[in-house]
Amino acid sequence: MKKVAILGSTGSIGTQTLEIIRDNEDLQAVALAAGQNVDLMEKQIREFHPQIAGMWSEEAAADLRQRVSDLPVKIVCGMDGLLEIASFPESDVVVTAVVGMIGIRPTIAAIESGKTIALANKETLVTAGHIIMPLAAQRKVPILPVDSEHSAIFQSLQGRADNQIHRILLTASGGPFRGKKRADLEQMTLEDALKHPNWSMGKKVTIDSASLVNKGLEVMEAKWLFDVSLDQIQVVVHPQSIVHSAVEYDDGAVIAQLGLPDMKLPIQYALVYPERRPMHAPFMDLFAIHQLTFEAPDTETFPGLALAYRAAREGGSMPTVFNAANEMAVKLLLQKKIRFVQIPEILEMAMEHHHTIENPDVVQILQAEAETYEQIRQEMKL
Ligand SMILES: NC(=O)C1=CN([C@@H]2O[C@H](COP(=O)(O)OP(=O)(O)OC[C@H]3O[C@@H](n4cnc5c(N)ncnc54)[C@H](OP(=O)(O)O)[C@@H]3O)[C@@H](O)[C@H]2O)C=CC1
Numbered sequence: 237m238k239k240v241a242i243l244g245s246t247g248s249i250g251t252q253t254l255e256i257i258r259d260n261e262d263l264q265a266v267a268l269a270a271g272q273n274v275d276l277m278e279k280q281i282r283e284f285h286p287q288i289a290g291m292w293s294e295e296a297a298a299d300l301r302q303r304v305s306d307l308p309v310k311i312v313c314g315m316d317g318l319l320e321i322a323s324f325p326e327s328d329v330v331v332t333a334v335v336g337m338i339g340i341r342p343t344i345a346a347i348e349s350g351k352t353i354a355l356a357n358k359e360t361l362v363t364a365g366h367i368i369m370p371l372a373a374q375r376k377v378p379i380l381p382v383d384s385e386h387s388a389i390f391q392s393l394q395g396r397a398d399n400q401i402h403r404i405l406l407t408a409s410g411g412p413f414r415g416k417k418r419a420d421l422e423q424m425t426l427e428d429a430l431k432h433p434n435w436s437m438g439k440k441v442t443i444d445s446a447s448l449v450n451k452g453l454e455v456m457e458a459k460w461l462f463d464v465s466l467d468q469i470q471v472v473v474h475p476q477s478i479v480h481s482a483v484e485y486d487d488g489a490v491i492a493q494l495g496l497p498d499m500k501l502p503i504q505y506a507l508v509y510p511e512r513r514p515m516h517a518p519f520m521d522l523f524a525i526h527q528l529t530f531e532a533p534d535t536e537t538f539p540g541l542a543l544a545y546r547a548a549r550e551g552g553s554m555p556t557v558f559n560a561a562n563e564m565a566v567k568l569l570l571q572k573k574i575r576f577v578q579i580p581e582i583l584e585m586a587m588e589h590h591h592t593i594e595n596p597d598v599v600q601i602l603q604a605e606a607e608t609y610e611q612i613r614q615e616m617k618l
């Protein structure tokens with residue numbers, strides 16, 4: 237039996253992880269953590285019987301504790317609760333499916349406790365990859381990618397013990413605004429940005445896809461996961477989201493992973509790796525898909541991707557500032573306090589203001605995050 241802890245069990249990745257657990261008798265959910273959705277957490281506890289579960293706020297945890305008082309489950313809250321769930325002694329693997337850099341400390345706690353990491357939470361690697369990757373290597377903890385592109389790259393690398401590859405071809409759908417120009421984007425609303433052409437996902441990553449910031453975060457995620465230079469990662473816009481990414485080898489051979497856009501495959505692959513198991517989902521029909529197309533990203537219209545490369549090349553604390561500014565900008569867009577086109581403006585402003593700290597530790601990363609939020613509040617008079 238493989239015992240699984242899920243950080244973010246009520247979200248898009250979290251609920252799909254539980255669907256995989258439901259379909260595989262040798263997987264068991266032993267620990268669940270979520271933010272505010274007490275109703276869904278109660279249902280999950282009643283179906284999956286974890287030994288421990290957590291909500292972010294004390295009030296939500298108290299409500300949950302009372303609702304499930306008939307069951308033998310420990311209810312915890314806050315960051316201490318997340319850390320306890322991440323390092324819960326019974327679990328073998330921790331699925332990091334919280335959204336945002338709040339995942340840094342629980343991911344470190346899980347690695348320090350020797351857990352295999354199934355990593356969806358890309359913001360943690362973007363901001364703390366220089367801490368996470370060496371720590372995982374030192375503790376001999378595998379970090380298995382869940383993000384669809386990184387899973388595709390990982391699958392395309394099977395059989396290669398080293399990373400002597402020529403390039404990674406990181407595919408991007410282009411999002412709902414592909415083909416539009418800057419003047420068109422001025423008119424785009426939150427509702428427009430939330431209409432991803434191919435994937436059904438949480439709101440934050442959906443907005444990030446529309447701004448191409450998601451691809452910028454994924455470039456940094458790939459750099460850390462596969463130990464390649466930024467020059468070895470090429471973003472390729474592929475509107476059909478069928479080629480989930482590819483690896484180009486030194487002899488020119490390109491190996492890719494293809495399939496319909498469905499996160500259940502990368503989630504299951506991370507949970508049962510190195511096995512491949514049957515999947516209860518529709519399979520790809522190439523005749524129905526008819527054509528696969530590829531184009532270069534438009535970084536003039538979508539400066540978020542160029543800013544991500546700039547932050548990644550600068551390194552140190554700059555990716556944290558890029559990421560924190562984006563987390564705040566997306567929150568403001570979701571609250572309708574800014575327009576979609578302001579996202580890259582906020583990122584650029586935050587990055588210009590920041591003096592990079594080389595090799596920041598966790599305290600410095602969290603401090604850079606807080607300073608970025610404060611800087612944006614001041615500039616935007618919030
Ligand atoms: N969705 C997808 O298909 C993909 C997602 N990813 C990445 O995976 C991560 C999760 O994305 P997604 O599932 O879409 O996000 P969702 O917004 O759907 O889910 C986020 C989850 O995190 C929980 N959460 C939020 N804040 C806290 C907190 N303070 N403490 C504990 N739990 C918290 C939420 O709980 P609640 O709802 O109860 O508040 C929810 O369970 C992101 O980093 C994203 O970029 C990567 C590839 C694909």
Ligand SMILES: CC(=O)[C@@H](O)[C@H](O)COP(=O)(O)O
Pocket residue numbers: 383384385407408409410411435437441444445446450451499
């Ligand atoms: C499903 C997944 O992995 C998302 O991160 C996806 O990549 C979003 O699509 P685009 O960013 O390519 O639009």
Ligand SMILES: [Mn+2]
Pocket residue numbers: 383384385454
């Ligand atoms: Mn992705």
